[in-house]
Amino acid sequence: MRNVTRATAVxxxxxxxxxxxxxxxxxxxxxxxxxxxDIRLTVTASPAKGLDATLDCAERLLAKGYRVSPHLAARMxxxxxxxxxxxDRLVALGVDDVFVPAGDADPPAGIYPGSxxxxxxxxxxxxxxxxxxxxxxxESHPTISDDVTVQAMWDKREHATYIVSNLCFDAGMIRRWxxxxxxxGVGMPVLIGMPGPVERAKLLAMATKIGVGESTRxxxxxxxxxxxxxxxxxxxxARLLEQTAPLFADEAMAxxxxxxYTFNQxxxxxxxxxxxxxxxxxAR
Numbered sequence: 001m002r003n004v005t006r007a008t009a010v011x012x013x014x015x016x017x018x019x020x021x022x023x024x025x026x027x028x029x030x031x032x033x034x035x036x037x038d039i040r041l042t043v044t045a046s047p048a049k050g051l052d053a054t055l056d057c058a059e060r061l062l063a064k065g066y067r068v069s070p071h072l073a074a075r076m077x078x079x080x081x082x083x084x085x086x087x088d089r090l091v092a093l094g095v096d097d098v099f100v101p102a103g104d105a106d107p108p109a110g111i112y113p114g115s116x117x118x119x120x121x122x123x124x125x126x127x128x129x130x131x132x133x134x135x136x137x138x139e140s141h142p143t144i145s146d147d148v149t150v151q152a153m154w155d156k157r158e159h160a161t162y163i164v165s166n167l168c169f170d171a172g173m174i175r176r177w178x179x180x181x182x183x184x185g186v187g188m189p190v191l192i193g194m195p196g197p198v199e200r201a202k203l204l205a206m207a208t209k210i211g212v213g214e215s216t217r218x219x220x221x222x223x224x225x226x227x228x229x230x231x232x233x234x235x236x237x238a239r240l241l242e243q244t245a246p247l248f249a250d251e252a253m254a255x256x257x258x259x260x261y262t263f264n265q266x267x268x269x270x271x272x273x274x275x276x277x278x279x280x281x282x283a284r
Contacts, residue, residue: 009249010241011280014273016257018042018069018191022264023049023057028064030266037065039270040097042259045073047105055089062093069133070095073103074118078110083121087128097131099164116152119159134160136190138168138177153186164259165193169235171243178253191259192244196237196269238276 018040021027031041041061045054051073058070070090077083090098100122102114112118115134122132134156153163163181168174178190247255262269 005249006242006245007280009245011277013192013241013245013248013255013258014277014280017273018257018259019266019269020044020259020261021057021266022046023053024264027264027266028057028060030264031061031066032064034267034270035066037067040067040069042069042099043071045071045076045103047076047103047109051076051086055086058090058095059093062095067097068095069097069099069131071099071101071103072118073101073105074112074115075103075105075108077112077118080111080121082110083118084125087122087125091128096129097133098129099133100160101135116156116159119156123159131162132160133162133164133191136163136165136177136181138165138174139170153181153188154184157186157188160188162189162191162256164191167193167195167261169240171240174244175247178247178255182253187254189254189256191257192247192255193259193261194237194240195235196260196262196265197272198235198263198265199268237272241276 019031019035020042021031021044023043035041043054043058043061045051054070058068061068072083072086077086100115100119119132119134122128134153136153163186165174165177168177174192181190241258244255247253248257260269260273
């Protein structure tokens with residue numbers, strides 16, 4: 001691949017980036033100050049804060065002109081009536097995209113132990129959202145075999161419209177995973193999940209403030225991921241983006257952008273994205 005093609009592919013990926021946020025007290029002000037409204041935002045859901053915190057945050061950001069994709073964590077939804085209430089609220093707000101992970105509630109709050117049953121109920125409720133995202137696992141899931149995770153995406157393909165990859169720092173592994181999806185007939189577009197420019201001290205401080213919330217659970221379940229992020233020089237997002245650029249340039253792979261885990265480092269993430277966009281524009 002020529003450098004100009006690679007630079008163009010990286011630029012396209014950055015132009016279609018999404019920012020994942022944790023619904024904390026200060027995140028909305030940071031978003032409004034630093035992030036343009038053409039960036040789609042996703043708002044996570046954690047058992048410690050509840051789905052209301054996710055939806056409240058999404059509602060306020062929608063009112064500021066952002067496109068927002070709230071997380072509907074299946075294990076936090078009590079039953080179909082609760083789901084219908086959540087759908088009614090989100091539709092009234094104009095939400096057109098939701099992300100449906102299983103979530104971390106243990107035990108589940110209700111009848112949904114995983115995302116597939118909730119996705120089926122969303123379909124039976126009339127497919128109220130044009131876009132519905134699910135999680136994919138380029139690396140082995142700690143408790144689920146690789147064949148099962150790919151089969152799960154096959155089972156969900158009738159109810160979902162795109163896949164966000166879980167964190168993986170191996171570009172070759174990401175490529176092989178996407179190729180495997182395509183061979184199995186899973187054709188949904190993929191967004192590559194990756195952290196932005198995470199500053200170690202701020203990440204640790206944020207994890208402490210969140211306490212038992214989303215970030216601490218994520219880090220505790222992914223100790224090797226945190227070690228990779230935290231090690232000096234151990235992770236550079238621009239390098240991973242450059243290494244995965246061939247996927248973005250290959251239309252057959254249908255890899256359409258990046259999903260950036262900001263860990264609420266909003267200003268740093270947007271400054272990094274803007275800088276890289278400028279560099280790739282120069283390289284074209």
